[in-house]
């Protein structure tokens with residue numbers, strides 16, 4: 001069981017936490033411990049990137065040059081009927097320069113928006129992250145100094161209470177993904193950072209956008225549309241899969257766990273896709289099997305594409321430990337996109353000898369990554385813990401624990417809050 005944060009795809013794992021009331025102070029203690037254990041781990045399953053840490057720095061106030069840009073500020077349309085749950089704001093195409101950074105791009109956050117997903121779309125050979133996300137009043141959700149303190153832009157874990165992970169080709173970033181960050185209305189500035197496989201900054205062109213998400217009462221059931229995509233692995237296809245008891249049990253299992261968040265799969269549709277996607281290796285970053293598999297979902301109805309494969313081989317893993325249960329295209333994955341190289345979740349139907357069938361728990365774990373949840377705990381004594389206040393450290397019972405088991409069943413209250421912010425979810 002595994003998962004990768006960072007330059008390749010987000011790989012597997014799982015959890016649900018009890019609703020223990022944990023104080024913020026405890027979380028901060030955890031965070032400070034993590035800061036002490038700055039380390040970079042390039043794991044087989046897992047690439048955990050702990051960034052050099054320091055106190056987040058305040059943002060610049062909006063300067064003169066920005067004032068001009070404000071005339072073009074994208075903002076929510078405040079007229080008309082009740083606003084939609086999700087509203088996409090296009091911030092246009094921007095260039096990064098030799099420093100890898102784009103100019104500041106400004107948007108105005110409406111008062112009724114409780115979460116945002118910033119997305120960056122660029123050439124597939126480069127990786128994208130945020131150099132900064134700051135509010136006019138000076139608060140930094142992504143401190144602009146963080147890149148100056150690290151040679152590893154793959155993930156901002158220490159300096160960013162709201163963690164972000166760079167992604168290739170298309171990167172998405174959910175705010176807030178922790179109760180330590182609060183959205184407030186008003187002008188915000190984004191600066192994007194682009195880099196190559198050698199982690200050198202690159203000048204390129206990117207499209208930047210923001211999805212505004214308005215909160216929905218927890219009592220409201222949110223629907224999660226899902227496309228089941230069959231590669232021919234195990235002989236399953238769009239027709240005969242209806243009779244596959246193993247598949248139905250996995251979906252039922254996943255649905256039961258998501259019920260705690262009042263999230264319901266639906267509609268669930270079935271499709272046959274490129275049979276070359278049966279055996280997936282994640283080594284090659286560009287044109288990888290996984291990228292091709294996800295691209296084979298182009299043209300399907302807008303929904304989370306879940307691909308069933310025979311085997312997933314994780315990059316960098318030692319022999320014998322390199323078979324992954326599943327992979328998610330991002331944390332979060334590209335919202336409301338199909339057919340993109342990162343658009344989807346891939347699951348292995350292979351059951352290692354002597355192991356239990358973890359298809360159901362893997363399905364819901366990877367979907368939860370795709371909606372925006374990080375692992376509750378990463379492996380090892382110094383493994384990073386999430387920035388939620390109510391997930392226990394090293395708790396294998398949590399759905400988002402790095403190593404999946406049949407006991408990885410629990411979602412904490414805060415994890416549920418994060419899940420329900422996803423733009424993928426549809427309100428009645």
Ligand SMILES: [Zn+2]
Pocket residue numbers: 002003004011012013014365369375402
């Ligand atoms: Zn995972």
